[in-house]
Amino acid sequence: MKKSAVVVGGGIVGLFSAIYLKPEFDQVVILEKDKEIGGLLKSITNEDGIKFDYGTHIPCETLIPTIDNILFRDVNPAEWEIFSNFDVGNFFLGSIYENSGYANTLNLPKEKYQEGLIDFLNGEGTDYQEDNLERYLNKVYGKGYTELIYEPLMKKIVGEPLCSLHTKSFKLFDIGRLIVGDYNLTKELKKSATIDSKSAYPDYMQGASANKKFYPKNNQGITRWMEELTKQALELGIEIKTNCDINGIKQEDEKITMIELSNGEYIYPEKVIWSVAPYILLKHLDIVRESKGFKPEFLKSIICNVVVDRNFKLKNQYLYCLDPNMKSYRITLYPNLTKTLVEKNIFNCTVEIFLDKDMEFNKQEIIQELIKMSILDESFNILSFDYKVIENGFPIITEAYIKEMKTQNDLVLSKVNNVILLGKAKGEKFFMMDTLIEAYEELTEMYGRG
Ligand SMILES: Cc1cc2nc3c(=O)[nH]c(=O)nc-3n(C[C@H](O)[C@H](O)[C@H](O)COP(=O)(O)OP(=O)(O)OC[C@H]3O[C@@H](n4cnc5c(N)ncnc54)[C@H](O)[C@@H]3O)c2cc1C
Incomplete structure (x- = not known):
């Protein structure tokens, strides 16, 4: 009989895992519930054919050759922009800062900056072990900067007080460094590993990593990357079944031995790569976790896609709005990624x-915020404004969430031993390159290939 592996979920992690695993199996099948594969790396096309992504999805080299050789095999410089830095800015305390995404504490009132700095310099490094976010922030960044910067910011983003969140929730939002001085002072301070872990140079060009970042040219959106990887998968003989749900799973001797698909087909896998929510697998194995009364909660993310007829006033590829009273959080300026x-x-x-669940927003409010942040001047026309709601986007990471995801993952692995849980849905990693490195490490451990 043919040796076969099934990959459930056709997001980036499912696609990468299928390609990585193909040399080990005669048959590899990707099962994707949606009509297209790509997950959150698909792009959205508006009525005029203009492409937008689900957030700032700019892949970058991991510097692990096996991963990069798969991910960027077909990146042709004639069709892709290649950068060495992320050009990122922020809006904080009423002013725009085009040189870094991190909050600049020098903009705080002088006394508050100085008071906060003493605690910051005496605090722990970011590797400090503490589950509760409030205690973590106070210990690492000090009481002053926690109260002035992080408490209002996390309330804006997650809508929950710090004391109810797990430290991991903070790490989803790329706000873990602060600018606390000019280049020379920061360089001096960074000689301490503790301060290095939580401070940023005032300019992203200073101390930036050398790995390449990629974005497709010609209004193709990041979905182009998914097309390239799909082509690679098909060339290797991987089968991709879209619009395909799972109707049933048969388990024998602690193994998944058969998967019944919604199209009536049956698959008999030797190995199952599960890159979607583990509770779905538990349901198919007749283990009902919902009865325990816990359901992971997610932030409702709204992706507003705006087209105007004047160029943006900023040079950044993307920027963070760190103002707690504004709704915008991250703004991606596509003309600064590619000029087409x-x-x-x-x-x-x-x-x-x-x-938050009951919060509303309106188009005018978002446009006014773009003006306030100096992204737009007053003399533009809006050519289109569409939005898409992503219900299960960013998880709200509380201690209960961490515990529940661990219970679900452990439960799956205790019932079936031919399954590997991977991807964002597993609840351990969130960013695409982190989920890919995790997938690579797990699969390498299993199959012994570097
Ligand atoms: C709004 C937003 C912005 C983000 N921005 C960034 C960013 O800037 N940088 C970054 O690194 N990361 C970002 N991320 C995270 C990034 O999107 C994820 O790391 C990445 O998509 C993980 O890939 P995945 O394959 O694990 O999951 P997904 O992309 O979610 O793919 C899962 C796939 O499984 C399919 N599926 C679901 N259920 C089933 C089922 N029952 N059967 C079969 N298929 C199923 C889905 O349709 C989907 O195609 C962002 C996430 C969100 C929500």
Whole structure:
């Protein structure tokens, strides 16, 4: 009989895992519930054919050759922009800062900056072990900066007080460094590993990593990357079944031995790579976790896709709005990633916002925020404004969430031993390159290939 592996979920982790695993199996099948594969790395196309991504999805080299050789095998410099730095800015305390995404504490009132700095310099490094976010922030960044910067910011993003969140929730939002001095002072301070872990140079060009970052040219959106990887998978003989749900799973001797698909087919896998929520597998194995009364909660992310007829006033590829009273969080300025549409006088951006369950937003409010942040001047016309709601985007990471995800993962692995849990849905890693490195490490451990 043919040796076969099934990969459930056709997001980036599912696609990468299938390609990595193919040399080990005669048959590899990807099962994807949606009509297209790619997960959150698909792009959205508006009525005028303009592409937008689900947030700032810019892949970068991991510097692990096996991973990079798969991910970037087909990246042709004629069709891709290649950068050595992320050009990122932020809006904080009423002013725009184009040189870094991190909050600049020098903008705080002088006394508050100085008071906060003493605690910051005496605090722990970011590797400090503490589950509760409030205690973690106070210990690492000090009481002053926690109260002035992180408490309002986390309330804006997650809508929950610090004391109810797990430290991991903070690490999802790339806000873990602060600018506390000019270049020379920061360079001196960074000689301490503790301070290095939580401080940023005032300019992203200073101390930036050398790995390459990639974005497709010609209004193709990051979905182009998924197309390249799909082509690679098909060339290797991997089968991709879209619009395909699982109707049933048969388990024998602690193994998944058969998967019944919604199209009536049956698959008899030797190995199952599960890159979707583990509770779905538990349900198929007749283990009902919902009865325990816990359901992971997610932030409602809104992706607002805006097109205007004037170029943006900032040079950044993306920027963070760190103002706790504004709804916008991360803004991606596509003309600063690739120029193709600029020649046609089309300027597009994506504004990501996170909403509490009952919160509302409106188009005018977001446009006003873009003006306030100096991204737009007053003389533009809006050519289009669409938005998409992502219900299960960023998890709200509480201690209960961490415990429940661990219980679900352990439960799966205790019932079936031919399954590998991977991907964002597993609840341990969130960012795409982190989920990919984790997948590579787990699969390498199992199959012994570097
Ligand atoms: C709004 C937002 C912005 C983000 N921005 C960034 C960023 O800037 N940088 C970054 O590194 N990361 C970012 N991320 C995280 C990034 O998107 C994930 O790391 C990445 O998508 C993980 O890939 P995955 O394959 O694990 O999951 P997904 O991309 O979610 O793919 C899972 C796939 O499984 C499919 N599926 C679900 N259920 C089933 C089922 N029952 N059967 C079959 N298939 C199923 C889904 O349709 C989907 O295609 C962002 C996430 C969100 C929500």
